[in-house]
Amino acid sequence: MTDSTWLNRDRQLIPGKELFRSRRRFHLLAYTASHGQLLMRSVGEPDTPGEPGTTIDLLFKPAAVVKIRAYYRGLAIRCATAAESAQVEADHASVPFGRDDRVFILESQGESDYVVAMAVGWTEGVLGRTQQSFFHNFHPTRPIVWPSRPLPGVDAGLDIASAQELVDALCAEENATIRRERHRHVHVVMTRIIRPEGPDVTGAGVFLTRADAEEARAVIAATSLDCWIEELPIAI
Template structure:
């Protein structure tokens, strides 16, 4: 069952209000420099008996101050009171806070962390094996498989090695598994002039740009246009 919310207004985030509570385990999953996005995730395992089927993604953005851990076992999130907000702001005098910033307190196992961000939300559902997350989906104006949990610039920690790609290619192609990592491949595209309209198609996929450029040099004289597209492959 889908359960989701996105909170950013003063009415939704009144001081002292508890906005989220779960007895599940949450891990620090992703952070992007773009828009200061921070993602915590409780991983669902619908393939294992006795484990939660759903995945829960918790997103904070744009986050300006972080005091967090990489692992929470049981988690409650509430909006800081006015007094708590003043204490946290006083501890971060070098930060210029926006009037739209909210202080979120993360309480777990008797300890309290905090995140300062303009908004927070969550999405709980069964996550498909090829979906990286609920907050980065396929957009028609950017028709590329979303290979990361969050859009934007990050550290690239989930880019797979060449060896991982080789092992994935050798695996049983009927096996349905989570695709948490990716690696870019190079697709040589062509456009061939037809009687009625141009015909665009992929001519080949290569593991290195050098190989793709070599193939492009061979194909280019024989077609109306030839170019290389860099696309992610799920591993």
């Protein structure tokens, strides 16, 4: 079960009003150039005693101006006062500020940062092991691909694993150009859609364990798509 809040209305975003407060640690997770999406996260550790069991994903959209840190130990977010908003606009005179752009003040340990965006929202819940974020979910549309990044859209590709990381995940052997005489199996979630031009069969995602693939298949099956899991060998 998740708890979500999305704030983008004048009556919700009153100058000076506090919107969010948490003692938890947050870090910058992702940014996409398309739609200017900025995502921060507080990681849940449900299997660690004394640690929060939920994950909090915090999204600003679309972000026009950003002055933040990579990590926060405790975080409060409020709407800027009229004077603070005017100062931020003056500091960024080359940026065109629209009527719906708002200055959000981020406060932590006596220091302040800010994000200029039209909206802010957050979702708290238990994040599935194969789920990248609460703001990038599977949808049965073309192309049918399991979400592999925290946010949809164009990004810098900073979270793409290297070939070495993939090989290390499968086995501890060196990634060299050698004869591949051994193999491991990966689990591919397949989908089928019947279209007027014929059946459209495609792979939605590849997972290292059967358990992860089953979790993804359950999410896809909930959208009424025909889906199944295939095991395929990968050369090592």
